Amino acid sequence: MLDTKYLRSNLEQVAQALKRRNFELDVARISALEEQRKQVQVKTQALQNLRKEKSKLIGQAKARGEDPQPILDQVSGLGEELAAQTRQLTALQAELDEIYQAIPNLLHESVPAGLSEEDNQELRRWGTPREFEFEPKDHVALGEFAGTMDFDSSAKLTGSRFVVLHGRLAGLQRALIQFMLDLHTTEHGYQETYVPYIVNKDSLFGTGQLPKFAEDQFKLAGEQEYYLIPTAEVPVTNLVRDTIVEADQLPLKRVAHTPCFRSEAGSYGRDTRGIIRQHQFEKVELVQVTRPQDSYAALESLTRDAEQVLQRLNLPYRVMALCGGDVGFSAAKTYDLEVWLPGQQAYREISSCSNYEAFQARRMKARWRNPETGKPEPVHTLNGSGLAVGRTLVAVMENYQRQDGRIQVPEVLQRYLGGIEVI
RNA sequence: GGAGAGGUGUCCGAGUGGUCGAAGGAGCACGCCUGGAAAGUGUGUAUACGGUACCCCGUAUCGAGGGUUCGAAUCCCUCCCUCUCCGCCA
Numbered sequence: 320m321l322d323t324k325y326l327r328s329n330l331e332q333v334a335q336a337l338k339r340r341n342f343e344l345d346v347a348r349i350s351a352l353e354e355q356r357k358q359v360q361v362k363t364q365a366l367q368n369l370r371k372e373k374s375k376l377i378g379q380a381k382a383r384g385e386d387p388q389p390i391l392d393q394v395s396g397l398g399e400e401l402a403a404q405t406r407q408l409t410a411l412q413a414e415l416d417e418i419y420q421a422i423p424n425l426l427h428e429s430v431p432a433g434l435s436e437e438d439n440q441e442l443r444r445w446g447t448p449r450e451f452e453f454e455p456k457d458h459v460a461l462g463e464f465a466g467t468m469d470f471d472s473s474a475k476l477t478g479s480r481f482v483v484l485h486g487r488l489a490g491l492q493r494a495l496i497q498f499m500l501d502l503h504t505t506e507h508g509y510q511e512t513y514v515p516y517i518v519n520k521d522s523l524f525g526t527g528q529l530p531k532f533a534e535d536q537f538k539l540a541g542e543q544e545y546y547l548i549p550t551a552e553v554p555v556t557n558l559v560r561d562t563i564v565e566a567d568q569l570p571l572k573r574v575a576h577t578p579c580f581r582s583e584a585g586s587y588g589r590d591t592r593g594i595i596r597q598h599q600f601e602k603v604e605l606v607q608v609t610r611p612q613d614s615y616a617a618l619e620s621l622t623r624d625a626e627q628v629l630q631r632l633n634l635p636y637r638v639m640a641l642c643g644g645d646v647g648f649s650a651a652k653t654y655d656l657e658v659w660l661p662g663q664q665a666y667r668e669i670s671s672c673s674n675y676e677a678f679q680a681r682r683m684k685a686r687w688r689n690p691e692t693g694k695p696e697p698v699h700t701l702n703g704s705g706l707a708v709g710r711t712l713v714a715v716m717e718n719y720q721r722q723d724g725r726i727q728v729p730e731v732l733q734r735y736l737g738g739i740e741v742i
Numbered sequence: 743g744g745a746g747a748g749g750u751g752u753c754c755g756a757g758u759g760g761u762c763g764a765a766g767g768a769g770c771a772c773g774c775c776u777g778g779a780a781a782g783u784g785u786g787u788a789u790a791c792g793g794u795a796c797c798c799c800g801u802a803u804c805g806a807g808g809g810u811u812c813g814a815a816u817c818c819c820u821c822c823c824u825c826u827c828c829g830c831c832a
Contacts, residue, residue: 693771
């Protein structure tokens with residue numbers, strides 16, 4: 320959510336700024352509604368004031384043992400008028416809230432112009448794609464050859480976009496998770512956090528998945544309105560919802576491994592082969608909560624923390640600055656890490672690191688006490704995958720494959736697999 | 743699942759129909775005291791929206807939503823959460 324005060328007093332500028340992300344703001348409608356709201360609000364509050372004054376007089380009259388009837392006569396009919404005004408005000412506010420909640424975050428000035436992912440800007444590359452002396456296979460072929468990646472079973476158990484991993488490959492995924500958690504907790508200063516995989520709608524609203532992206536979520540049946548988490552960003556960031564963090568507690572740096580659940584509505588044709596796009600996947604997520612002045616430095620360091628995982632695994636990647644049209648709804652700026660996949664002969668997204676500035680914090684009422692003003696002010700929130708485990712597994716399989724179809728175990732992972740070097 | 747207690751400001755905590763945005767304390771900020779500090783002491787210290795404009799004024803908010811009433815933190819209903827005891831259970 321944008322700062323409504325700022326939005327109201329800078330409507331035209333905001334509308335102009337939002338064009339960079341291809342979003343049309345209905346300035347005329349908002350102005351008209353706001354004007355109406357103001358009128359109704361002033362009238363409502365005047366009536367409330369009148370009621371309060373008269374009620375006070377009644378109380379005082381009664382205390383003196385006088386007959387309050389004359390004053391009671393004065394307020395007859397006031398209740399209905401007030402109720403009508405209140406209904407109108409509530410309706411107007413609901414309409415405005417709906418509009419405001421659907422407005423995406425403002426972009427940081429450094430975000431490159433552009434409308435689609437073709438306009439994303441490559442910032443740097445690391446590593447050199449390996450020269451194969453044979454035709455490299457993709458992860459599906461490798462997994463099926465070894466009998467460790469089983470789509471027949473997952474289709475039987477559940478349906479499409481799920482996978483069953485067997486034996487050493489399942490172990491390799493577990494090793495990746497542990498490696499990532501260990502790296503971020505021991506070398507990058509993140510505190511490991513375990514969180515629920517089911518959250519309520521307030522949490523999803525706080526990070527911006529609701530109300531606009533309800534169809535992307537798995538909603539549970541039952542009396543409670545519960546959802547499976549689409550990413551650990553939701554429970555971990557919402558830890559600071561409705562709280563005031565002391566200045567000396569910032570930055571908060573948290574890392575969590577969770578499964579993630581996404582309906583993938585609207586991506587029916589895409590990435591149907593393999594485990595690139597699944598309804599359920601593992602992810603290690605980095606979350607930071609910072610003072611506003613620190614958030615862009617934090618975005619750089621958080622991105623480097625994610626990059627470290629790829630570097631230690633010796634996987635070639637590139638860093639992309641997403642263009643205005645490709646930055647997500649809640650983010651002000653996003654870097655994507657794309658890993659080289661020999662099976663696809665392409666760089667594919669494996670991490671997305673974003674600064675949300677105060678956008679999520681305002682929705683969540685997550686604040687810190689600014690020592691300079693003494694006032695509670697919204698914090699800045701950031702998160703990034705460090706990394707998407709399923710896709711990292713794909714990258715390891717494809718980059719470390721041997722001609723015989725077996726997979727060399729990256730050195731940093733061997734200690735997690737009892738020292739074995741090949742699976 | 744059964745029985746009971748409770749949810750109030752940054753925190754603790756009083757308040758059971760009217761003068762309550764809310765006693766008291768802690769914390770924090772500023773001042774006094776001090777060579778300096780501690781102690782002591784004085785003052786201040788919620789958020790949102792609106793009006794007016796930087797001086798204030800109004801309205802709302804005491805877990806959430808509804809109701810009763812001229813008037814609700816206080817009474818009634820529904821829901822959520824926390825704690826204690828019992829039962830069941832990984």
